[in-house]
Amino acid sequence: MKDPTTFFSGSSPTEADEPQLTRCRSSRRAFIKGVIASGAVAASSAYFLSGCTPGEGPAAGSVERLISLHINGKIRRVDVLPNETLAMTLRYKLGLTGTKLACDRGECGACTVVIDGVTHYSCSTLTHTVGARSVRTIEGLQGPDGELHPIQQAFIDELGPQCGFCTPGQIMSTVALLEKNPRPTREEARRALSGNLCRCGAYDHYLNSVMRAAEVI
């Protein structure tokens, strides 16, 4: 029996070519529809769910499925579908559920990760485009003994989060900001985090957290 705990039936036996082709075309349509609907020109995988059938071996001209990702300082070997987004790889292949999916279409920033120092919406980043670049997620911030990153501590001290669902994304945007600009003005912080929606409206407290973190880093 296939491993049902993975999101994609990644190890399923090869299926016939034709359905695969049909489904890939369907994926393309959904992709275009998604881009139009969201208005996000950079949205890559509009809707993961309508993707190619999982489980086929590499077809001619397709990318290598088994790849190495550099996640939080470790090399992770992972079987990745061509249309798979980084958010899905992290959440459903690597067990890194700290990265949240709230819109899955590049609107809200809940899935923000840092790739080579730059924030990315992992819902809109194809895993295969990551290559050898270094990916940091919320799980990669704590020290080896579990000690909190100063940014995490600052988010606690200022009571940054309310419900907490957007918090990992807010923190990852802060990581990228402070690595590039360790002493931002509040206005710079506001702009740096402006791609991260918070429905609780905890923006003021998040900015307090960022400014506190900037003092201690």
Next chain:
Amino acid sequence: MAYTLLGKNFTPPDIRGKVTGKAKFAEDFRAEGMVYCKLLLSPMPHARVSNIDVSDALAMDGVVGVLTADDVPAMEGAAQAILTNNPHYVGDPILAVAAIDETTAADALEKIRYDIEPLDFVLDPLQSLYPGGTNAQVKGNVANAGIPLQELKWTARDFASADTDQFPMTGKAVSEWSYGNLEQEFSAAAVVYDESFVTASNSHHSMEPRSAMSYWENGKCFLFGSSQSQSFMIPGLAAYIGIEPEDLVYIAEYCGGGFGSKGAPYPIMALPAHMSKKIGRPVMMRISRAEEYYLGSNRAGFQGRVKVGVARNGKVTAVDLYIVQSGGPHGGFPDFNSAAGAVSICYQPNAMQYRGIPVLTNTPPGGAQRGPGQNQIAMVMEPLLDKAARELGIDRLEIRRINAPNNDTIFGGRQRSVTSAYQTEALNKGALAFNWEQTKKRSGERNGSKVIGVGIGQAYHSAGAAGFDGLLRIAPDGRLHIHSGVGNLGTYSYAATSRIVAEVLHCKWENCVIERGDTRKHLPWNFGQFGSNTSFTMSRSNHAAAMDARQKLLEIAAAEFGGSADEYELGEETVFSKADAAKKLTYSQAAQRAIDMGGKYAGHEIPDDLHPMTRASATAIAGTGLIGVAKDNYALDGSPPALAAGFMVIELDTETGKFEILEYNGVIDCGTVIHPLGLASQVKGGAVMGIGLASTERIVYDPQNGLPANVGFHQAKPPSYLDVPSRLGSDAVDIADPQNPMGIRGMGEPVMGCAASALICAISDALGGHYFNRTPIVPDMIINAIAGREQSHKPLQVYTF
């Protein structure tokens, strides 16, 4: 009164998980053998589905099951079902497919064949009330809590009674009350305003879509869901699943935002449980953003009319209010009734008449959204107060002080009293921080095309209930376990109210453990976490349990050292003799004595008036320590209110209709402040939501086809960092309420409405007092108003772009 813990900031135990990513929300759980389900949603706003053929789907590799309306409980009246063959809005779930992965499930949906017959649909409640107008449900067009599904039409004469584009006031209502002599008060009033209005419906769009996972094990159903509440979910959720409450294990440690939409059990949450039962495997139901729009509910929209009379001294003397509510196909929440209560308490007119009618619409199901009713009507009423102030030459702060509710306030159709109310103090505190006297002078200040507007807003929500249970355990290791079934919607009030127990029992916070978020933690029966009630309600319950534990500790000490219980006292996690401090037991020792003594001390004997859920939980932990358990039987006379005032300055660009908020200060009257940082976060976060409500958020429909136009964040426009000031001001009155042991009242909802209405008033002020008759106020409305042009929408039109 000085407290050791209350009124001080602390680190809530769940926040570490939020900043490390370890917090597990519903979609973060996995189970052995888990499969995924996808929903088939109605493409039509009202339809009848038949001849469903799932054979091709089921024949697909990897598809493990299909769930249809026949597999789930049928609902009576207007109630919403888990799945339906009679969809009432675009997005209404018809069936679900489970497969080994979502891709397969989605592909299988494409293979399902069914007939779907379109039925007439209606979006505009007034159109449904026309003679011969369409009903959103086949059997009727009016329903709500306590109002059975029925057909109700107004007469042609009713519609003809009003001038063109005015809301007709003679149609039959289903909800009404009145007090005082309305005619007399109107004729004596110095000014009378009569305005028809529309407040748009807007989507909750909680950041966490309502995904859920479920499996069955040893006859029990395990459900991992997203909800604001914990214990309150159990009875209804068990009913949706079709099991006894004790057979449900419900896990909801974190909730990624609910704002009212996840306060009570909702049907779709039970779907994975039904699917799992049918196919015998764990089922994950991931809800997408668009699906969350359909299933995540929305605030009721209003069409209405209000007539307000104000005396020369600024006192509001008469109000005649009529509200038609659009609440989706199942009725939604009684926002319309709440709005009327809010008007009554905020201005206390000598005479008031209220009529309301909840009309069904073929739009997503309505639900309570933060200040449901109160916050819409605040945006209608507050600018009218400004209008009166201007005309009567009264300061806008002063007219609010003149009408402010206080301890003598009587309100609503039932003329209820309040436990306490200090809105004047809230206004004064806000005015001071805002420097009202100076800031108001900036009103109308021009800078090129930009003009300054200054506004004050107010809002109300009831703030507490009574009669729920508290449960705690002092373990033999001396640690205090506080069992809280209240839920965790993200305000940290579950933790702040738990500190009452530690305060009463003189326990160090570090030695406390909050047991919550999981049925298996043996939780008491508590009210849902909604309606700004938690701080009031839960603090009473926890106080009752703590006082029970306190008495037991004193009795245990008396049994140990002799004398009577009142000769002993608590301090530093010990119970000691007042006469001889050497005679003392640590809590660890006392817990062991409680186990040895058994009976009530160890929870073997418990009060008769406890809820069955609390009884079961207390019984489960009996014998493991000293058990404190009690029902909140404290007296409650009157209604505890939460009242808020907001002060705002904006700079409005008369060429673009856009504005920037320069300053905001919110003040809440919520009794004793127990968690200052948490309170500040609520006041400010509420303001952000209020800003969205007043200026950007509304659901939009294509009237021809009944299709929604804004199912995602981008189109629904919840405020971002750049839409609100980077700093917001917050404060609280901090005067104790006499009907809570610690003086606490709730606060979560009016802090949104006061900001929303402050913004409406500030926009109006920037435009010299223009009254818009509609919320949200969007840039094209502002431009049209400035240009003196007609608005692009008809006055009572709804779901407009």
